[in-house]
Amino acid sequence: xxxxxxxxxxxxxxxxxxxxxxxxxxxxxxxxxxxxxxxxxxxxxxxxxxxxxxxxxxxxxxxxxxxxxxxxxxxxxxxxxxxxxxxxxxxxxxxxxxxxxxxxxxxxxxxxxxxxxxxxxxxxxxxxxxxxxx
Numbered sequence: 001x002x003x004x005x006x007x008x009x010x011x012x013x014x015x016x017x018x019x020x021x022x023x024x025x026x027x028x029x030x031x032x033x034x035x036x037x038x039x040x041x042x043x044x045x046x047x048x049x050x051x052x053x054x055x056x057x058x059x060x061x062x063x064x065x066x067x068x069x070x071x072x073x074x075x076x077x078x079x080x081x082x083x084x085x086x087x088x089x090x091x092x093x094x095x096x097x098x099x100x101x102x103x104x105x106x107x108x109x110x111x112x113x114x115x116x117x118x119x120x121x122x123x124x125x126x127x128x129x130x131x132x133x134x
Contacts (some may be wrong), residue, residue: 007035007131008058012049013042014065014073022095022116023064029120030062035127046073050080053089059131065095070105078109090130094118 011027013020020042027037038056040049053061061081063074074093081089093105094114102113111130114123 007060007127008038008056009035009060009062009127010038010040010049010053010056010058011062011064012040012044012052014044014046014049014063014077015067015069016043017065017067017069018042019066020064022066023062026062026064026094026120026123030124030127033120033124033128035124046076046080049077050084050086053081054084054086058089059134060127061089061091063091063093063095065093065097068096070095070097071101074105074110075108082109088134090134092123092127094123 009030011023013023027039030037040052049061061077070093074091077091090111091109092112093110096116097113105113112126
């Protein structure tokens, strides 16, 4: 009998953003929901996040971003993942991201953007549903 695979999520703070309360809250909520969570810590470069995601064999990278650099950093993550052949690792983001930027991010390979104040249960439900269909 095979054991059901647990969802593995890498939570990252990319760039110079030094505020990680939201990332820690999401990490704790995902852990409480039974997911495996790896937290990279603050001020990581996109290549560091991609390397960690591949080494940890995660299903998702969750980026908490408040710095306004989401338009550059998130597409760069997707590009680096694709260059490494990690097409199956998906990206979600949350934080301070203007609504009008969401379609651009989605077209650049970000699967989902959660706006500030999104209940953790919504994030958990989304990850469980989307990972089950992958």
